[in-house]
Every structure is written in structure tokens, then in C-alpha cells.
Amino acid sequence: METSAFLRPLVWLVPLLAGAVASCAPARHASMSGLVASGAFSVSEGASLPRGRGGHAAGNVDGCVVVAGGNDWSADRATKFWLKDSVVYRRGQWVSGPSLPSPVAYGMFAHDANGLYLAGGEDGSTKLRETYALTSLAGGGRWRTLAPLPTATSGGAGAFACGRFYVACGETADGMSNQVWSLELSKPGATWQPCQPIPGVARAFPSLVACGSHVYLLGGVSGWSPLTPLRDAYEYDPTTDRWKRLADLPWPGYAWAADAIDDAHLLLAGQADGRIHADVWILQIPEMTARKIGNAAIQTTTAPLIRTVSREWLLLGGEPDSNRTRTPRVTVIRAE
Numbered sequence: 001m002e003t004s005a006f007l008r009p010l011v012w013l014v015p016l017l018a019g020a021v022a023s024c025a026p027a028r029h030a031s032m033s034g035l036v037a038s039g040a041f042s043v044s045e046g047a048s049l050p051r052g053r054g055g056h057a058a059g060n061v062d063g064c065v066v067v068a069g070g071n072d073w074s075a076d077r078a079t080k081f082w083l084k085d086s087v088v089y090r091r092g093q094w095v096s097g098p099s100l101p102s103p104v105a106y107g108m109f110a111h112d113a114n115g116l117y118l119a120g121g122e123d124g125s126t127k128l129r130e131t132y133a134l135t136s137l138a139g140g141g142r143w144r145t146l147a148p149l150p151t152a153t154s155g156g157a158g159a160f161a162c163g164r165f166y167v168a169c170g171e172t173a174d175g176m177s178n179q180v181w182s183l184e185l186s187k188p189g190a191t192w193q194p195c196q197p198i199p200g201v202a203r204a205f206p207s208l209v210a211c212g213s214h215v216y217l218l219g220g221v222s223g224w225s226p227l228t229p230l231r232d233a234y235e236y237d238p239t240t241d242r243w244k245r246l247a248d249l250p251w252p253g254y255a256w257a258a259d260a261i262d263d264a265h266l267l268l269a270g271q272a273d274g275r276i277h278a279d280v281w282i283l284q285i286p287e288m289t290a291r292k293i294g295n296a297a298i299q300t301t302t303a304p305l306i307r308t309v310s311r312e313w314l315l316l317g318g319e320p321d322s323n324r325t326r327t328p329r330v331t332v333i334r335a336e
Helices: 030-038
Strands: 041-045 057-061 064-073 080-090 093-097 108-112 115-119 131-134 144-146 157-161 164-172 175-184 193-195 207-211 214-224 227-237 242-245 257-260 265-269 279-284 289-295 305-309 312-318 327-335
Touching (some): 041 289, 057 305, 108 164, 115 164, 164 214, 207 257, 207 265, 257 305, 265 327
Parallel strands (some): 108 157, 157 207
Antiparallel strands (some): 041 327, 057 064, 080 093, 115 131, 157 164, 164 175, 175 193, 207 214, 214 227, 227 242, 279 289, 305 312
């Protein structure tokens, strides 16, 4: 990733997204657990996005994958564009979707059964507080504005649990953060509420993912000079507002995207640790043991990982190098 107002040279950044759970009760995926045990996963290339983009949000709305915002470069790599458009994957092809109210990249986002939510980020000149929701594509769809974040933040991570949209960590005007906030979406006019902070160091670009009845925070980066990728992992209980430290990850890193396969396994892709990696992993929690299942179509970061149906995920676009490059390529990960 190239240098910008908040990026450091040769440092790879990603807003890491997370899967959603509808309630605090563990979601049961018995058939998926059997597939994890058998190792029946394939990794292949899917239909490319209409344009390359990085730092974008993505999620399911009305049963369709929506990709929104991010940034891109001109063909001569002289001009950087901060995007507010969206595209929707419908019936095997990408079509135009509803535009965001303003450009957003490197925001914190997640989706649940009701739609896609995006908080914070940056627009190329400043960090943002705005929170947006896209809950329907009917009539072309429209993004709604929700309560703003307490502090303008970019480069954190988001997840859903117990009907709340959680955001964690990131970078503010005062530096890196270990703060956690939640927004109760069922209450009209709700505002962001503070949660117990991450017990570890302040960081940017961790992964935050809901799995079973808990939320997991993985890795991140705590410093840019020298580059300090992290390998610590934490489990959060939404019912008690408490974090506990788990075993470390097998490798340090940040810039990966994560989603739950079942109540005990995560899918990981898009890792960065000073380099970009194409590896796709299954991570067992809470033991934090990993098994590689293949390589993405291209090494990439800032690439959302979204489950399309019960047995399939898409790794969408992203940044394959530090040369002002964005890729439109899409990787399909499927449980056979």
C-alpha cells in the first residue's frame, strides 16, 4: 500500500471484517463442522469486480453481496480516487448499487440479517465519525445515517453480536486505540456506548469476528516504525462485557479478513506482515491452531471476506502490492 495522509511507506493496511450473529446463543453448523474435519474446501477464481478497489466495505443485503466505497488509482498511478459508489453481485454479475453519502475507505463494517453497516474510516483528507446503514436494495436502495462515532477513527474492525454493532481499535487523531464501542441497532436513536477496552496494546487493523456466542479479536499492528505486527488473540463475552486472552496466533500479522465457518472455526485470508500473503487458512478456536486450504487468486489485502451462502465465501478485490495498485480479482472459497 502506498503512503497517504495516515499510511506509512511499505506498510499494508486492511479494514478487517467480520461475520455476524443474530443473538447471543451459539449458531449451530453441524454440517459445516463435518466439512471442516474432512478438509473439503476448494479455492478458485470468481467474477471480477468492475474496477479494482481497496479499503472498501462489503456485506450481504437482501441476499446479495454489496461492495461499497474504498479507493483506487488512475491508470498512470498519478491520481488517487476516494470512492463512494457501490456494486451489487446479482445473478452472477456485478451491477451498480446505491452510492454512499460521501467517500469512505478503511472504515469499520459488518453485516447481519438486516443489512450492512459502516462506521468511521477516512476520505483522503480526514478521519470520519459518520455511521451508515444499508438495509434494503428495494427501489435501488438508500444508505441511512445513524449515530456518529464518539471519535473519528479509521483502520479498526467491526463485528455483530447480540444485536449490537461493535467496533474496536483503529487510529484516531491521538494515535492508535484499544477502545471498543457498540451500537444497539434495535433502539431508534441509540448512540454508541463504551465497552471494556482491549486488554492488550493499542492497535490498528486487527480482525474482529463473531463466532458462536463470543467475539474474537486477532492480531493487528501496534507500530509503524519499526513495523510491529501482533500475534495475540482475545475472546469477548458480550453478555458480561469482558475480554480474556487466548493462546497466540501461529504467526504475527494484520490486514487479514475473517469470517466464522462454524462455532469453532474461522476462515482467514489477506494477511499482511510487511508483505502480502495469498494463503487461505482455517483457524480453530480457542486453540488458535491453523490449517492452510489454498491460495487466493492473487495476494491481496484490504479485501473483505464475505459469506454469500452457507457454503461459499468471496474475497473481494484489494491491494496486492505497494505500487499504487488495486485489483478487481475475486477469490471464491467453497465448502464442497
